[in-house]
Amino acid sequence: MPKKIYIFDTTLRDGEQSPGASLNTHEKLEIAKQLERLGVDAIEAGFPIASKGDFQAVKTIAQNVKKPVIVALARAVKQDIDRAWEAIQYAAKPRIHTFIATSDIHMRYKLKMEPEEVLKRAVEMVSYAKSLCNDVEFSPEDGTRTRPEFLYKVLEAVIDAGATVLNIPDTVGYAMPDEFGALIRGIRENVPGIDNVILSVHCHNDLGLAVANSLAAIQNGAQQVECTVNGLGERAGNAAMEEIVMVLKTRSDLFDCYTDIVTEQIYRTSAMVSHLTGMHIQANKAIVGSNAFAHESGIHQHGMLSNRQTYEIMTPESIGLKQSQMVLGKHSGRHAFEERLKELGFASLTQDEINSAFERFKDLADKKKYVMDKDIEALINEKVLKVPEAYELEYFHISSGNTLVATSTVKIRSDNEVYEEAACGDGPVDATFKAIDRAVGVEVKLEDYYLRAVTSGKDALGEVTVKISKNGDVYIGRGLSTDVIEASAKAYVNAINKMLLAQNGKNGNKN
Ligand code: KIV
Ligand code: ZN
Numbered sequence: 001m002p003k004k005i006y007i008f009d010t011t012l013r014d015g016e017q018s019p020g021a022s023l024n025t026h027e028k029l030e031i032a033k034q035l036e037r038l039g040v041d042a043i044e045a046g047f048p049i050a051s052k053g054d055f056q057a058v059k060t061i062a063q064n065v066k067k068p069v070i071v072a073l074a075r076a077v078k079q080d081i082d083r084a085w086e087a088i089q090y091a092a093k094p095r096i097h098t099f100i101a102t103s104d105i106h107m108r109y110k111l112k113m114e115p116e117e118v119l120k121r122a123v124e125m126v127s128y129a130k131s132l133c134n135d136v137e138f139s140p141e142d143g144t145r146t147r148p149e150f151l152y153k154v155l156e157a158v159i160d161a162g163a164t165v166l167n168i169p170d171t172v173g174y175a176m177p178d179e180f181g182a183l184i185r186g187i188r189e190n191v192p193g194i195d196n197v198i199l200s201v202h203c204h205n206d207l208g209l210a211v212a213n214s215l216a217a218i219q220n221g222a223q224q225v226e227c228t229v230n231g232l233g234e235r236a237g238n239a240a241m242e243e244i245v246m247v248l249k250t251r252s253d254l255f256d257c258y259t260d261i262v263t264e265q266i267y268r269t270s271a272m273v274s275h276l277t278g279m280h281i282q283a284n285k286a287i288v289g290s291n292a293f294a295h296e297s298g299i300h301q302h303g304m305l306s307n308r309q310t311y312e313i314m315t316p317e318s319i320g321l322k323q324s325q326m327v328l329g330k331h332s333g334r335h336a337f338e339e340r341l342k343e344l345g346f347a348s349l350t351q352d353e354i355n356s357a358f359e360r361f362k363d364l365a366d367k368k369k370y371v372m373d374k375d376i377e378a379l380i381n382e383k384v385l386k387v388p389e390a391y392e393l394e395y396f397h398i399s400s401g402n403t404l405v406a407t408s409t410v411k412i413r414s415d416n417e418v419y420e421e422a423a424c425g426d427g428p429v430d431a432t433f434k435a436i437d438r439a440v441g442v443e444v445k446l447e448d449y450y451l452r453a454v455t456s457g458k459d460a461l462g463e464v465t466v467k468i469s470k471n472g473d474v475y476i477g478r479g480l481s482t483d484v485i486e487a488s489a490k491a492y493v494n495a496i497n498k499m500l501l502a503q504n505g506k507n508g509n510k511n
Helices: 025-038 052-064 078-088 104-111 115-132 148-160 177-190 210-219 241-250 263-277 298-306 334-343 351-367 373-384 428-440 484-504
Strands: 006-009 042-046 069-075 094-101 136-141 165-170 198-203 224-227 326-328 392-399 406-414 417-425 445-453 462-470 473-481
Touching (some): 006 198, 006 241, 025 263, 042 052, 052 078, 094 104, 115 136, 177 210, 210 224, 392 428, 406 428, 445 484
Parallel strands (some): 042 069
Antiparallel strands (some): 406 417
8 A cells, every 4th residue: 555755844944944934923923824735744944942933933934834734843952952943843743853962973072972971862852842742753874974883772772762753864965865864774674663653854965965865764764754845945955745756656656655635736845945035946956947847949848749758757747837827907807807816826815905906907907918827926925915015115216227326216114204315326226226225224245135026028127126224134135027127116115115124023114
């Protein structure tokens, strides 16, 4: 009988540890709800002891997302475990995930502890976590560089202490698939009680082998894989959820197992995570890259026209990617628009959100002849699912040219106040950002600027993503418009609003 593989998503914990991929609570909740629609079995929502923001996000997700197990990470330290439990106690299915390093190099140089002390601490902290929560996961950090005999001993002891899930991390992405498969088989064969718990793996991608290692582990008895959307994660990232799931589905002839993932939600989840984290997906990325289903060469196109299976091992529809259609125009009515929203998977929008989306669709249809599915998705992501904003761009004017110093004037509204400022800069975007800094009265550092066209054509919507920083914290803003300077200005104001929201709470007004 096919075996179920549990999908444990750690996009909001390990994924969010990617440099520059910070998310606020509102964005984390949106992603968690989408992961629930995707059908993941567990969501690692964060590391509550790490910061107040992380704690709040885990608690909010625990209170609002009921189908998957909600997991909070904790070092094998009492305060961490208490804080983790405080955050997830409201979850319908809570799990505490505690870890301690077991490799010689980590024990000696990082923990400065003897192996026997590590073993004792692991057992004590698993027992303590178990006294709070019935479901306890334990990870021996740097598991793949741990002496197998010591690893078996620790795993046996934490099973006796009440662990329900044992997760073997390849923390530094060092293992080779054969080697990792053998390690998992060794654990299955040598750890008493292993058949009474779930055996899990957690692979990093430093050598580009995270997915291959996870699959080798499944072939050797792992029942749970920890992974992230788009392979996000520390350094080179974690195993990519979409790749593991689609391998298991496409090569079911080799893997006698299944997942509960609704694969048609993969594309949407990937786009949402990329959009909210500002981490762009390379065009040739497996499964979700923009070229993953594009067939350019004449030979391929000819084959595809005769029989799609000549060059297509899975369909774009199986990951929820519909061919971009020319959907609506300025004569399209509200009913057609609402129907299209439902077909695109935005079935749970409130009436206010639909009204706001329809208004923006009409504005766009005035500027652009054909409004495509991707335009509608971008509109919804940009505006309708956004937190309240303290500042809004009301007007901008630029003067620029190849023989002129670029100048920009902006008018920014905050409640009933209007701030108007002008500035010169190195080009119209720089001048506009400087004018906004003056109007809002803040000084921030621009870390990154990225412009992409949502669809093709001269009238395409431009989507700008900016990353700004202040005192080491990074904030991501997005803006959308058929005019790239306007999109840039909106993105910049959006990032400032998020910074103020994080600093001052609610609306983040400067007054
Ligand atoms: O990579 C790692 O070792 C981890 C553990 C906390 C599971 O992320
Ligand atoms: Zn990790």
